[in-house]
Amino acid sequence: MSGIDNPAITVGEMKAHGVQKVWAVCELCGKRWLVPVEFLPASTSLATIAELIICPNCGDRSVMASPASLGRV
DSSP states (O other): OTTTTOTTOBHHHHHHTTOOEEEEEETTTOOEEEEEOTTSOTTOBHHHHHHHOOOTTTOOOOEEEEEOOTTOO
């Protein structure tokens, strides 16, 4: 799935690859968790998703997001 980690990839493009969740990683505390994104508009970019996520552990907004690969949980 080349290009799937591109910050400009959209929810619609991820869905086309069968991806409905993203991995979120807090840059402050290191917490890693899966975030469902299939309910977001198809035009929502990965970069926008990262901006919307708040770490449930420490409350920081410095979160990186990447599509969850098929078969990896």
